[in-house]
Amino acid sequence: MTATEIEVSKSDAPNPSGYHEFSLGEFTFRRDEYFVYISWPTGNHMMSIDAFLRALQRDVAWDFFYGTVNFDSVFGTVNHYGTVDIFAGRFNDSYRKAELDYSENHATPEIRETFKSILSDWTNSTFDPFASPHETGAAWGIKNGDNDAAVTRRRVAARRMVTVPGDEEIRTDASGFPVNRHFLDVDQTEPVVEVEPGFEDDVAAFNLFAYLSRSDVTWNPSVVSQCKDSLFCPTTEEYILPIIHGNDRVEWFVQLTDQISWDVEDRDTGAIRSRVVMKAGDVCAMPADIRHQGYSPKRSMLLVWENNSADIPDLIASGKAPTYPVEF
Numbered sequence: 001m002t003a004t005e006i007e008v009s010k011s012d013a014p015n016p017s018g019y020h021e022f023s024l025g026e027f028t029f030r031r032d033e034y035f036v037y038i039s040w041p042t043g044n045h046m047m048s049i050d051a052f053l054r055a056l057q058r059d060v061a062w063d064f065f066y067g068t069v070n071f072d073s074v075f076g077t078v079n080h081y082g083t084v085d086i087f088a089g090r091f092n093d094s095y096r097k098a099e100l101d102y103s104e105n106h107a108t109p110e111i112r113e114t115f116k117s118i119l120s121d122w123t124n125s126t127f128d129p130f131a132s133p134h135e136t137g138a139a140w141g142i143k144n145g146d147n148d149a150a151v152t153r154r155r156v157a158a159r160r161m162v163t164v165p166g167d168e169e170i171r172t173d174a175s176g177f178p179v180n181r182h183f184l185d186v187d188q189t190e191p192v193v194e195v196e197p198g199f200e201d202d203v204a205a206f207n208l209f210a211y212l213s214r215s216d217v218t219w220n221p222s223v224v225s226q227c228k229d230s231l232f233c234p235t236t237e238e239y240i241l242p243i244i245h246g247n248d249r250v251e252w253f254v255q256l257t258d259q260i261s262w263d264v265e266d267r268d269t270g271a272i273r274s275r276v277v278m279k280a281g282d283v284c285a286m287p288a289d290i291r292h293q294g295y296s297p298k299r300s301m302l303l304v305w306e307n308n309s310a311d312i313p314d315l316i317a318s319g320k321a322p323t324y325p326v327e328f
């Protein structure tokens with residue numbers, strides 16, 4: 001299925017607040033000036049619209065990411081890499097015990113196009129869901145234009161490494177990426193590389209800190225290098241990770257600057273497992289059976305290291321691979 005063949009289920013006319021209403025399977029989505037209202041056959045749910053749009057933006061931009069994207073403790077998606085589950089209450093102990101949890105599986109293009117349509121229709125011209133709250137206006141109010149330029153920003157995904165010929169360019173003032181206000185002290189000097197003739201396509205280097213200091217989005221890992229299944233996905237973070245990420249594989253974090261506090265919970269029940277405070281230079285591995293949400297008081301740089309192998313979720317789910325990376 002291509003995007004143009006997908007029919008998004010959308011109301012003919014906007015509601016009194018000026019927004020269209022959407023449905024996907026038995027789920028329906030409605031927004032007004034402050035909230036989104038989600039309903040499904042066994043229940044319904046409200047979220048603040050700014051939090052919902054920030055989460056929706058990541059789910060769309062990451063193409064449903066690895067494992068589970070919890071918008072909050074009730075609603076979210078699980079990626080099966082080709083299809084996606086959309087759920088309510090599935091990873092919430094109380095909903096499960098009351099048998100109010102509900103889940104549907106959809107082809108990825110179907111949910112992707114529906115979510116993109118909601119994001120476009122419900123984002124006002126004043127609001128950029130990718131930006132930190134300090135760097136954007138409000139999401140509230142009756143329908144007021146759109147911000148499609150912001151919500152359709154492309155996630156950087158290098159196939160080899162940023163700056164290798166044919167791959168992504170570094171960010172500069174001229175390309176519209178000024179240094180962020182919190183990173184004005186970051187050295188912008190690029191390394192000098194003298195390449196032996198014949199190796200110009202293969203040898204390159206760049207200043208990762210300078211590159212990240214010019215990131216215009218928060219909580220959106222870009223892929224700066226790829227070696228087989230090893231992906232380096234650094235990102236800049238500020239305020240709160242807009243989703244609670246449920247891992248389906250081990251995920252390594254290297255805190256490059258500043259500080260992030262993580263709430264770590266059991267992936268399936270939401271029971272608290274630990275609180276992790278990561279300071280510059282700290283390294284940790286988030287296990288494959290947890291979910292986590294980060295708090296970054298000031299814009300910080302985080303290197304997320306992922307193993308992209310399609311075999312890992314099954315190996316872990318079947319017990320053939322452990323949920324943690326190292327035996328000490």
Ligand SMILES: [Fe+2]
Nearest residue numbers: 245247251286
């Ligand atoms: Fe994660």
